[in-house]
Amino acid sequence: MSENILVVGGGPAGLNAAVMLSELGVNVALVERDSFLGGNPKKFKYKFLFPDMQPADNVIGELIKKAEAGGGIKVYYSSEISDFKENGKKFDVTIKSADGSEKKTFDSVIVATGFEHFDPARDAKYSYQLFDDVIDIKDLERMMGENNFVRPSNGKPPKKVAFILCVGSRDRHVGNQYCSRVCCTVSVKQAIEMREHFPDCEAYIFYMDIRTYGFFEDLYWQAMEEHDVQIVKGRIAEITSGPDNTVICKGEDTLLRGPFEIPFDMVVLASGMEGGPQSPEISSKLGIELDEHGFLKPENITLSPFKSNKPGIFLAGACTGPKAISDSITEGAAAAMNAYTYAVKNR
Amino acid sequence: MALEKQEQRPAAEKGEHIIARHLIEDESIKEEKNLVIDGVDVSGRWNTFILSRVDSEFDRSFFREIKDTVVGSRINRCWQCGMCTASCTVTPLYRRFNPRAFIYMMQLGNLKELKKYIDVAWRCVGCYKCSQRCPKQVNPAEMMEALGLVIKKYFPEEVHSKLKADEDVKKIYDDMIIGHGRLDLAKLHTSAMQKTGRTKELLGKIERDAIFKMAKDGRAFSILRLGKPHNWSRSKVAIENYLKNLNTIENGEAGV
Numbered sequence A: 001m002s003e004n005i006l007v008v009g010g011g012p013a014g015l016n017a018a019v020m021l022s023e024l025g026v027n028v029a030l031v032e033r034d035s036f037l038g039g040n041p042k043k044f045k046y047k048f049l050f051p052d053m054q055p056a057d058n059v060i061g062e063l064i065k066k067a068e069a070g071g072g073i074k075v076y077y078s079s080e081i082s083d084f085k086e087n088g089k090k091f092d093v094t095i096k097s098a099d100g101s102e103k104k105t106f107d108s109v110i111v112a113t114g115f116e117h118f119d120p121a122r123d124a125k126y127s128y129q130l131f132d133d134v135i136d137i138k139d140l141e142r143m144m145g146e147n148n149f150v151r152p153s154n155g156k157p158p159k160k161v162a163f164i165l166c167v168g169s170r171d172r173h174v175g176n177q178y179c180s181r182v183c184c185t186v187s188v189k190q191a192i193e194m195r196e197h198f199p200d201c202e203a204y205i206f207y208m209d210i211r212t213y214g215f216f217e218d219l220y221w222q223a224m225e226e227h228d229v230q231i232v233k234g235r236i237a238e239i240t241s242g243p244d245n246t247v248i249c250k251g252e253d254t255l256l257r258g259p260f261e262i263p264f265d266m267v268v269l270a271s272g273m274e275g276g277p278q279s280p281e282i283s284s285k286l287g288i289e290l291d292e293h294g295f296l297k298p299e300n301i302t303l304s305p306f307k308s309n310k311p312g313i314f315l316a317g318a319c320t321g322p323k324a325i326s327d328s329i330t331e332g333a334a335a336a337m338n339a340y341t342y343a344v345k346n347r
Numbered sequence B: 001m002a003l004e005k006q007e008q009r010p011a012a013e014k015g016e017h018i019i020a021r022h023l024i025e026d027e028s029i030k031e032e033k034n035l036v037i038d039g040v041d042v043s044g045r046w047n048t049f050i051l052s053r054v055d056s057e058f059d060r061s062f063f064r065e066i067k068d069t070v071v072g073s074r075i076n077r078c079w080q081c082g083m084c085t086a087s088c089t090v091t092p093l094y095r096r097f098n099p100r101a102f103i104y105m106m107q108l109g110n111l112k113e114l115k116k117y118i119d120v121a122w123r124c125v126g127c128y129k130c131s132q133r134c135p136k137q138v139n140p141a142e143m144m145e146a147l148g149l150v151i152k153k154y155f156p157e158e159v160h161s162k163l164k165a166d167e168d169v170k171k172i173y174d175d176m177i178i179g180h181g182r183l184d185l186a187k188l189h190t191s192a193m194q195k196t197g198r199t200k201e202l203l204g205k206i207e208r209d210a211i212f213k214m215a216k217d218g219r220a221f222s223i224l225r226l227g228k229p230h231n232w233s234r235s236k237v238a239i240e241n242y243l244k245n246l247n248t249i250e251n252g253e254a255g256v
């Protein structure tokens, strides 16, 4: 008889965990809250992925195809865990979906419930939702994904765009002290895409630090050297409305020592990643720990980042903190390996 | 020809052999009459030295001094993002007033640089917009108070000479407080207008309208009804004694 393993969340991390387990002959139940698989990249229609600008479909589409091919994976769409109980070393779980409730016993569990985008409306100084032409990186991903890169206010292509880094991250006022890791690279990537497809639109990036860590740095160099993206050092303190239907970024050029108020056609906020409401929910339902940043807490962040504090429950992807897709996929595989070992040992 | 030129130039001019001599201040040039280095006589032309013009030390003792004050205790948090300056009420009017830059100078103990800004350093109006924006909760508004303390301590003469007008205002304040136990806003306003040469405006329409409005809503009368605080003469003596001793207290502290 083969093992039964539950995977919660069908983003890049959960998908890869499920696919790897099914290749080992495990019966996988993949529970996804949304009516589709693919997580945030699918939901917001990411088109090209950093670091190498490959089409998101190459990665996400490929994983979804494998997960939906049948095999050992049963996907529960638009569903959730309604009841969760430990039963010795196993777990009794009720999965609730449109088709009703189903009670099952699992040998181990992988949590891959991912992240939520920070909602920039929570930080009033950026006037998100107040001005149509202030959008954020997830909105821009979607616009690019739908081939609809225009100013929301008038439907015309913008001529001058500002990217503002660290929105909702590294700020005591919004309560998020951590760095969201991907937003620098996403912004730089988007600036390149923009300059490639709309060469007469200027791109400025307002930064305090540009954290395109590791090989992501290549994109930063490219943005400047091949696409004339201009970087300006200083965090933006306020966005107001300007003349001729523009939005004004108010900041300080900290290298030149002096305040500026510069009008743009469009502003893109690099909003960060948060644990979202799902992290505390799943934490209390499964009895696993939450960290001080609002993400799920690994047992040992360096030695076993893919283990929860509870034996038999494993973690993968952005539910434990901001990270890129490749890291999420790697963790999916690591969690799969560990969940499988646990299940076999306790059969 | 060459001989002629030599006659025109004073022979013993300091640093006369330096090319582009005009770029270097006199104090930065060191020349000895006779100099022997490692047994080699380098008197004459080779004995001209230019003192380094780069900063050669960060003064952390100064940083610690600020950190120990109540208003400056969060100086170590600042990462120079510029959101304070960007939101500051004063910077657009006085571009040389730059809270972020001042905090950096204080972090590095760069008194030489701070000294250049004594005339504007006190311009903060205490609106706290910067503190509201600062992502690190440095509380830059209060750092500006720390800045004032620093400047007062390290550059007392410059403060005195550069901020003369404000000494006058201080005297008006002091006289009112000591004389009446509270500020007389009407009197303060009148003397400010007089001091800035706008006496004529006191009789203008704007002033008249304001007085009329205040009379109508009762504010003018409640001000007139205000007397001196209870037993003010005793408080007055105490304050005068305190002020008399203040000089010696301040001097004593500076000596520590």
Ligand SMILES: Cc1cc2nc3c(=O)[nH]c(=O)nc-3n(C[C@H](O)[C@H](O)[C@H](O)COP(=O)(O)OP(=O)(O)OC[C@H]3O[C@@H](n4cnc5c(N)ncnc54)[C@H](O)[C@@H]3O)c2cc1C
Residues within 6 Å of the ligand: A008, A009, A010, A011, A012, A013, A014, A031, A032, A033, A034, A037, A038, A039, A040, A041, A046, A048, A049, A050, A051, A079, A080, A081, A112, A113, A114, A115, A116, A117, A137, A138, A141, A182, A186, A272, A273, A278, A282, A316, A317, A318, A319, A323, A324, A325, A326, A328
């Ligand atoms: C704007 C933006 C652009 C990005 N672009 C790139 C890029 O180009 N390249 C790159 O490498 N990375 C990129 N990233 C990072 C990437 O999005 C994440 O690394 C990745 O999505 C994390 O995968 P995940 O599976 O852990 O989480 P998610 O993608 O968040 O997926 C989690 C899934 O779990 C489901 N779920 C949540 N709670 C429950 C629950 N209680 N029950 C059932 N299901 C649940 C959710 O519906 C979702 O489908 C970007 C991030 C942002 C913000």
Ligand code: SF4
Residues within 6 Å of the ligand: A165, A166, A167, A169, A170, A178, A179, A180, A181, A182, A183, A184, A185, A209, A210, A211, A270, A272
């Ligand atoms: S990745 Fe860049 S934009 Fe995002 S929080 Fe970190 S420094 Fe700020």
Ligand code: SF4
Residues within 6 Å of the ligand: B077, B078, B079, B080, B081, B082, B083, B084, B085, B099, B100, B103, B130, B133, B134, B135, B136, B137, B138, B139, B140
């Ligand atoms: S806003 Fe705060 S952290 Fe940023 S420069 Fe000003 S004091 Fe420093």
Ligand code: SF4
Residues within 6 Å of the ligand: B084, B087, B088, B089, B090, B091, B099, B123, B124, B125, B126, B127, B128, B129, B130, B131, B140, B141, B144
């Ligand atoms: S409190 Fe002072 S430094 Fe801060 S914004 Fe207001 S005027 Fe500027």
